[in-house]
Amino acid sequence: MSSQTSNLEPTTRHPLTRERIIAAAVDYADSHGVDDLSMRKLGAELGVEAMSLYNHVENKDDIYDGMIDHVFESIPIPDRSLPWQGQVRLIGEAAMDAFGRHPWVVLLLMQRGNFGPGVLAFMDNALGVLRDAGFGDEDIHHAWQMLASHTMGYAFQQGANPEGRTKEYADLESRLSQVAGRFPNVARIGSYLAECRWDQEYLFGLEIIIDGLESRLPPTT
């Protein structure tokens, strides 16, 4: 109560930095959705005008790239001495976990093809696991592509069907029942959607992919 700025100081005290801007952008996207993020709103969140951001960040795409990197840097990397199948499982689960906490990241990564150091470090580790397992270049690419598609596909579906959105689920249900006559198979699978456990489904598919890749490992190694 000594001054009117007291309750704002914890956030406005330190000077603006690229990292603070990106951390604020991640928080904003987590709580309001990435589509609502704008330079003006992000500036307001940091107690500053929108134009000040351009002193620490190149443009909005630079912020997007930073947000993606921020998430990938937070994904823990498992012990490299484990068998490759176990490492792949742990990497996949850790990625799914991070993608679940930041549901916007999969779409953003696909929109912006620009990989920063965080994404590259994550990829390099995963590719190294496959290389150490004995796969050659071509099979490493097969494996990476399959694992990435599977993980991002499931993470996206999980993000699109979060548990909290009961209202949108009701909409979906009513819309499905409307078209049940014309699209019976869709209606039947749609009602299953509400009760499915995405992480179990993810692991089921991951096992199929690992088995398929394993059967293709060059037998000499």
Place this chain on the structure above:
Amino acid sequence: MSSQTSNLEPTTRHPLTRERIIAAAVDYADSHGVDDLSMRKLGAELGVEAMSLYNHVENKDDIYDGMIDHVFESIPIPDRSLPWQGQVRLIGEAAMDAFGRHPWVVLLLMQRGNFGPGVLAFMDNALGVLRDAGFGDEDIHHAWQMLASHTMGYAFQQGANPEGRTKEYADLESRLSQVAGRFPNVARIGSYLAECRWDQEYLFGLEIIIDGLESRLPPTT
């Protein structure tokens, strides 16, 4: 040469309809990219002011939904009397083909979770194939989710790395060589990217998934 409107008439003659608007939007997105599409530009393409579009279309999202449906309606549906594995292969190849002709459709479908009749009809057929094959609800969902993730993941990567973009490839190559020291596995796989055949890779992974699903088919049927 009878009048100054002669060369515009073929496109401006017929009255505006929802279908004409959506077809024009698809063409525009194919040639200029979906990010460049705006109501004003789309109106100009049709020889009309932007605001006229709202007489035949609810809003821009409605156009997006129509574009997605337009693409899915164009995907041919294979003979339902074939064995399910063959049908799955043909559906996957046909979808990959359509996604390749309209590289924006995968991202758009993920952004807008709103499925129109074209998407629903495509899904209903594919789910019907799996049901006829003898899978139960849970396995149908597993199978659909894996096949969709695989197909959309590969289609997206193929769209992100089209053959024509030699300039962006050069950028990628130079950027990769810059970080080759820090991320050797990424650099090695990155140089393989330029020479890989996406449709072959897609089919390789599709076979792994089909085999994995097949081994899980209830043995009674």
Place this chain on the structure above:
DNA sequence: ACCTGAACACCGTTCAAGT
């Protein structure tokens, strides 16, 4: 060196006005 206000060129969309 960093922040700001005003401005620019764009959006999607509404609405009253034209025919």
Place this chain on the structure above:
DNA sequence: ACCTGAACACCGTTCAAGT
């Protein structure tokens, strides 16, 4: 019934001006 012009509330971004 369909198209239009002007306007509104937003964008991202630039730039000269402040301190």
